[in-house]
Amino acid sequence: MSFSLQRVSVRHHASDSLALHEIELSLAPGEQLALIGPSGAGKTTLLHTLALAHRPAAGRIDAFGCDPWAIGEGARHRLRARLFLAPQTPPLPPRQRVVTAVLAGRLPRWSLPRALASLLRPADPAAARDALARFNLQDKLWSRVDRLSGGERQRCSLARLLVSDAQALLVDEPLSALDPALAVQTLEVLQQEAAARGALLICSLHQVPLARERFGRIVGLRDGRIVFDARAADVSDDMIAALYRDARNDSPAPDAPPLPAAPVSRCF
Numbered sequence: 001m002s003f004s005l006q007r008v009s010v011r012h013h014a015s016d017s018l019a020l021h022e023i024e025l026s027l028a029p030g031e032q033l034a035l036i037g038p039s040g041a042g043k044t045t046l047l048h049t050l051a052l053a054h055r056p057a058a059g060r061i062d063a064f065g066c067d068p069w070a071i072g073e074g075a076r077h078r079l080r081a082r083l084f085l086a087p088q089t090p091p092l093p094p095r096q097r098v099v100t101a102v103l104a105g106r107l108p109r110w111s112l113p114r115a116l117a118s119l120l121r122p123a124d125p126a127a128a129r130d131a132l133a134r135f136n137l138q139d140k141l142w143s144r145v146d147r148l149s150g151g152e153r154q155r156c157s158l159a160r161l162l163v164s165d166a167q168a169l170l171v172d173e174p175l176s177a178l179d180p181a182l183a184v185q186t187l188e189v190l191q192q193e194a195a196a197r198g199a200l201l202i203c204s205l206h207q208v209p210l211a212r213e214r215f216g217r218i219v220g221l222r223d224g225r226i227v228f229d230a231r232a233a234d235v236s237d238d239m240i241a242a243l244y245r246d247a248r249n250d251s252p253a254p255d256a257p258p259l260p261a262a263p264v265s266r267c268f
Ligand SMILES: Nc1ncnc2c1ncn2[C@@H]1O[C@H](COP(=O)(O)OP(=O)(O)OP(=O)(O)O)[C@@H](O)[C@H]1O
Pocket: 012, 013, 016, 019, 037, 038, 039, 040, 041, 042, 043, 044, 045, 046
């Protein structure tokens, strides 16, 4: 089942200006896509919108064949269980054991009693160890989260994704705390996992060369708008330069007419 956004606009609070403007995006199952753009472009907002954490101010979302904002809260909750959002700053309770933090990736499919029982006695430590092993963190299984380095914490949060059974993996800057070699290895694990389960994978990345090298499709966002949505092979250095151009240095002269909206370059 596919996922699509049709002219979706989002604001964070009723009085805010729009953080996303009329986003059009069609995502096929099993597709792997990198989301790039300068700070404040709207990458996190878009991932959270796809994770059904933001209700659009306008437009329509089609998630696995239904409009998640036209169904009841219970049905939407079940739909969310098919999505996994790995946030930029993982909300890992500092005093928690790594094993418990990783198994939290199973919470959406556990009943409340089972989830509470797993807090006291981890339900499936072997699954958590296997997930951690893919990031070479198996030795940390029983460590406390606040004893991990920033990079270990980030990979511990991604191990959650491995124990989930989500069909859409939405990952916000998964490599920000990692050295270059670990960044490549970590991305490989995420991409292998998504391919193995036929899941959609969307990663926001600040490492543009890695995005171009490792992803077939790149979406460039700026000022809450999609500037391009193209095959990686069709993304030129000029497109990247324009995407990251410093807006402070290219504001038009005070009497210049407003610039027409740039056409979105779509290669799909
Ligand atoms: N909780 C919030 N309340 C109000 N505005 C917000 C909130 N979070 C983000 N914004 C605004 O929404 C816009 C998009 O922010 P967003 O975090 O999605 O950008 P981003 O591309 O992920 O940035 P970065 O690369 O720095 O993480 C920005 O103008 C930001 O100031």
